[in-house]
Amino acid sequence: MPEFRQNLATKEWVIIAPERAKRPSYSSRKKKKIILPEYEKCCPFCPGNSSEKDPAVFAVSEAGRWLLRVVPNKYAALLPEISPIRKRIANFLKVEGFGVAEVVIETREHNLTIATMDVSGVRRVILSYKERYEELMKKEGLDLITVFRNYGPLAGTSLAHPHSQIIATPIVPLWFRNQIEEARRYCDDTGRCVYCDIIENELKFNERIVMETEHFVVFEPYASKSPYETWILPKLHNSSFRYISDREISDLAPTLQNALIRLHNAVDNLNYNYFIRSAPIGDDTVEHYHWHIQIQPRITTPAGFELGSGIYINTTPPEEAARILRGQM
Amino acid sequence: MPEFRQNLATKEWVIIAPERAKRPSYSSRKKKKIILPEYEKCCPFCPGNSSEKDPAVFAVSEAGRWLLRVVPNKYAALLPEISPIRKRIANFLKVEGFGVAEVVIETREHNLTIATMDVSGVRRVILSYKERYEELMKKEGLDLITVFRNYGPLAGTSLAHPHSQIIATPIVPLWFRNQIEEARRYCDDTGRCVYCDIIENELKFNERIVMETEHFVVFEPYASKSPYETWILPKLHNSSFRYISDREISDLAPTLQNALIRLHNAVDNLNYNYFIRSAPIGDDTVEHYHWHIQIQPRITTPAGFELGSGIYINTTPPEEAARILRGQM
Numbered sequence: 001m002p003e004f005r006q007n008l009a010t011k012e013w014v015i016i017a018p019e020r021a022k023r024p025s026y027s028s029r030k031k032k033k034i035i036l037p038e039y040e041k042c043c044p045f046c047p048g049n050s051s052e053k054d055p056a057v058f059a060v061s062e063a064g065r066w067l068l069r070v071v072p073n074k075y076a077a078l079l080p081e082i083s084p085i086r087k088r089i090a091n092f093l094k095v096e097g098f099g100v101a102e103v104v105i106e107t108r109e110h111n112l113t114i115a116t117m118d119v120s121g122v123r124r125v126i127l128s129y130k131e132r133y134e135e136l137m138k139k140e141g142l143d144l145i146t147v148f149r150n151y152g153p154l155a156g157t158s159l160a161h162p163h164s165q166i167i168a169t170p171i172v173p174l175w176f177r178n179q180i181e182e183a184r185r186y187c188d189d190t191g192r193c194v195y196c197d198i199i200e201n202e203l204k205f206n207e208r209i210v211m212e213t214e215h216f217v218v219f220e221p222y223a224s225k226s227p228y229e230t231w232i233l234p235k236l237h238n239s240s241f242r243y244i245s246d247r248e249i250s251d252l253a254p255t256l257q258n259a260l261i262r263l264h265n266a267v268d269n270l271n272y273n274y275f276i277r278s279a280p281i282g283d284d285t286v287e288h289y290h291w292h293i294q295i296q297p298r299i300t301t302p303a304g305f306e307l308g309s310g311i312y313i314n315t316t317p318p319e320e321a322a323r324i325l326r327g328q329m
Numbered sequence: 330m331p332e333f334r335q336n337l338a339t340k341e342w343v344i345i346a347p348e349r350a351k352r353p354s355y356s357s358r359k360k361k362k363i364i365l366p367e368y369e370k371c372c373p374f375c376p377g378n379s380s381e382k383d384p385a386v387f388a389v390s391e392a393g394r395w396l397l398r399v400v401p402n403k404y405a406a407l408l409p410e411i412s413p414i415r416k417r418i419a420n421f422l423k424v425e426g427f428g429v430a431e432v433v434i435e436t437r438e439h440n441l442t443i444a445t446m447d448v449s450g451v452r453r454v455i456l457s458y459k460e461r462y463e464e465l466m467k468k469e470g471l472d473l474i475t476v477f478r479n480y481g482p483l484a485g486t487s488l489a490h491p492h493s494q495i496i497a498t499p500i501v502p503l504w505f506r507n508q509i510e511e512a513r514r515y516c517d518d519t520g521r522c523v524y525c526d527i528i529e530n531e532l533k534f535n536e537r538i539v540m541e542t543e544h545f546v547v548f549e550p551y552a553s554k555s556p557y558e559t560w561i562l563p564k565l566h567n568s569s570f571r572y573i574s575d576r577e578i579s580d581l582a583p584t585l586q587n588a589l590i591r592l593h594n595a596v597d598n599l600n601y602n603y604f605i606r607s608a609p610i611g612d613d614t615v616e617h618y619h620w621h622i623q624i625q626p627r628i629t630t631p632a633g634f635e636l637g638s639g640i641y642i643n644t645t646p647p648e649e650a651a652r653i654l655r656g657q658m
Contacts, residue, residue: 002406002426004500013500015426017406077331077346077634077642084333090530092551097331097344148633156632165633171333171342173639178507201419222421275637296636303485304477304494305406307625308604310502313406 004311007223009194011182014223014312021315036111036160044074045105045161057102058131060124068124069105070132073165076101084141084170095170100136104128104164113151113162115260123253125164129276130249132166133242137281142168144176144280147241152271154298172280180279180289187288195290199233208322211258215251218259220318220325226300227316228267228325230259232293240284241276241291256293262328263297266321271298333640336552338523340511343552344642347649365440365489373403374434374490386431387460389453397453398434399461402494405430413470413499424499429465433457433493442480442491444589452582454493458605459578461495462571466610471497473505473609476570481600483627501609509608509618516617524619528562537651540587544580547588549647549654555629556645557596557654559588561622569613570605570620585622591657592626595650600627 002017044050051071058070072080078099086095106125107117114122129147136145149164150157186194202208202219210218210230217233232255234248244252264270273296279289306312331346373379380400387399401409407428415424435454436446443451458476465474478493479486515523531537531548539547539559546562561584563577573581593599602625608618635641 001411002408004424004426006422008420008422011503013502015406017426020404020406075349077344077349079331082330090534091337091526092530092534093335093337095333097333097346144638146634146638148637150633154630156630156635167634167638169638169640171640173342174340174507174511175504175639178503182503197420201421205419205421273633273636275633277637301483301485304479304602304604305475305496306485307602308477308606309473309475309496309498310504311498311500 005223007221008186008198009183010179012223012225014225014314016224016314016317018315018317018320020313038109038111040110040161043110043159043161045103045159045163046110047108051103051105057135058128060128066108067121068107068128070102070128070166071105073101073103078167078169080139098141098170100139100142100166100168102132102166104132104166106162106164110161113260114149114257115264117162117257119254119257122257123249126244126249126252126256129164129166130242130244133278136166136168137242137284139168141170142281144169144172145241145278147276147278149272149274151273152269152298154271155273176280180283183290184286184288193237193288193290195233195292196237199235207319210262210322210325211255213251213255215248216255218255220322222318224314224316224318224321225312226296226314228263228295228297228299228321229314229318230263230295230297230325232256232259232295234291237287237290239279239286239289239291241278242284244291258329259295259325262325263295265328266324267297267299272296273298334552336550337515337527338512339508341552341554342640343554344640345553345646346642347644347646349642349644367438367440369439369490372439372488372490374432374488374492375439376437380432380434386464387457389457395437396450397436397457399431399457399495400434402430402432407496407498409468427470427499429468429471429495429497431461431495433461433495435491435493439490442589443478443586444593446491446586448583448586451586452578455573455578455581455585458493458495459570459573462607465495465497466571466613468497470499471610473498473501474570474607476605476607478601478603480602481598481627483600484602505609509612513615513617522566522617522619524562524621525566528564536648539591539651539654540584542580542584544577545584547584549651551647553643553645553647553650554641555625555643557592557624557626557628557650558643558647559592559624559626559654561585561588561624563620566616566619568608568615568618568620570607571613573620587658588624588654591654592624594657595653596626596628601625602627 004013054071056069060068078097080100082096082098084095084098145168147166183194208220278291333342383400385398389397407426409429411425411427413424413427474497476495537549607620
């Protein structure tokens with residue numbers, strides 16, 4: 001029996017419809033695994049290649065060799081040196097594309113990923129996110145910092161070398177403002193953070209938990225938009241990622257890696273995006289928002305129904321996904 | 330120079346960034362064209378095959394042969410016979426999956442599509458949308474009717490036989506309520522429908538118009554979310570598709586076909602979704618909403634930036650897309 005479920009935090013509805021997986025021509029995305037080399041001559045991010053000429057805005061080095069570099073995105077959709085002036089012609093409003101776009105080159109090795117690198121490497125990646133997040137907060141005119149990672153062509157990666165991206169924009173998009181407003185309303189009504197309540201309820205019902213660590217809870221949200229959507233919520237309430245502590249980073253590194261290993265094991269040819277959801281700059285101490293990581297495997301193609309109605313159909317109930325993921329280590 | 334542009338109607342921002350198309354490994358989706366047969370033994374929608382056993386909720390026949398059939402979706406994500414009772418366990422809210430899902434089998438021929446069938450066939454398809462729209466409005470408990478079409482695997486089609494879909498839900502999703510609220514606010518401020526104003530401005534500036542007919546304007550929106558996003562707006566203000574007149578249908582059939590032919594000619598291996606955006610049931614006479622068709626070619630894969638920030642990056646300025654589409658007939 002299909003059912004609508006509401007995401008308590010965002011008030012978005014999804015349809016959980018396992019029966020629909022039976023429809024004809026529903027093909028799995030199973031493909032031959034591509035074995036990558038450790039070094040790729042044409043890869044701009046590999047050691048000695050073109051991106052090494054770009055001055056790093058942040059780097060970690062050891063014995064004269066870089067281990068991680070953060071560089072400006074060469075093909076940035078936004079530029080840091082222009083001023084965000086609004087121009088209106090008749091009813092058409094535009095702002096020059098001010099913003100910052102950076103690439104985190106996570107490691108020297110072309111053929112690693114978060115799931116396969118040393119856990120110290122994952123720790124370094126998270127640390128670089130925090131360093132850049134704090135630095136970009138100081139730049140005038142920016143309102144939102146989005147840290148994300150694309151893995152695999154179905155997730156929109158244009159380069160295989162392990163990398164994440166950081167984009168800072170002078171705009172907080174409408175959907176995010178609306179989500180924050182929903183969370184604020186919940187806080188007005190109950191005096192509590194909706195994400196703190198979600199953690200409490202998920203742990204209590206224990207149907208969708210993938211794992212729990214000292215500082216984090218990994219679970220499949222009740223109203224998952226697509227199969228294997230996975231959230232990592234810090235137990236400690238903070239609206240902004242900037243407040244992640246060293247102890248939390250040391251816990252998050254193996255937790256994020258573990259969650260991704262489980263997903264790689266559960267899903268053939270896993271492609272995914274993950275994002276760090278964090279309050280807009282200026283809202284970074286509010287009671288009603290709670291930063292977290294959202295991992296979105298790219299398994300199904302949103303079709304006209306999803307794009308047209310905005311309601312997502314998910315054929316894998318999150319309880320089933322959690323059960324499978326729990327068995328994967 | 331990249332720029333942010335705001336959609337006047339929805340208040341959503343996009344980034345228009347033609348420079349970004351130059352980034353490495355940005356592959357076109359050019360593929361070998363698949364030639365389909367007129368009849369396919371395994372296709373449930375071809376004449377004489379399995380779906381003919383399903384009683385049609387609407388059909389057009391000629392000389393004892395059906396030309397178009399609307400049938401319940403066998404693999405529906407929603408079911409019409411259950412009652413939408415809300416259940417709350419702790420903070421988890423769900424409603425049984427009440428709703429209606431129908432398939433419009435547009436023609437007997439397996440290998441046609443809107444761009445290649447007779448214009449009388451397209452007229453029949455639009456007429457069937459209206460017939461079902463009006464019929465579903467009468468069913469108790471439904472709030473929103475979404476008519477859409479998926480073309481090609483990148484658009485999420487599971488079957489090649491030409492078909493559209495109609496889904497009616499007891500829920501108006503949050504993003505759509507917010508969009509309607511933005512349109513209402515515009516109407517409060519100006520006394521005018523924002524879509525009527527968009528038509529007026531687009532015709533006046535004439536930079537993004539693809540074609541104009543007696544009753545419709547086809548254009549690339551100023552803040553197009555992706556390359557070749559195309560809107561078909563009726564000149565006559567009506568908030569609901571239910572009010573489309575016979576004369577408008579007769580004009581829309583060749584207009585929709587013409588717009589799709591131009592898109593097929595401009596884009597290699599075109600995959601697309603289109604949706605009819607229409608006010609929720611009950612809001613069908615409001616001044617501030619204006620029904621329209623949105624055609625969304627599936628050319629680029631939304632990546633972490635789009636999914637994470639909710640701001641879409643479009644590498645083809647709509648002015649350029651409109652210029653190319655104007656040259657395609």
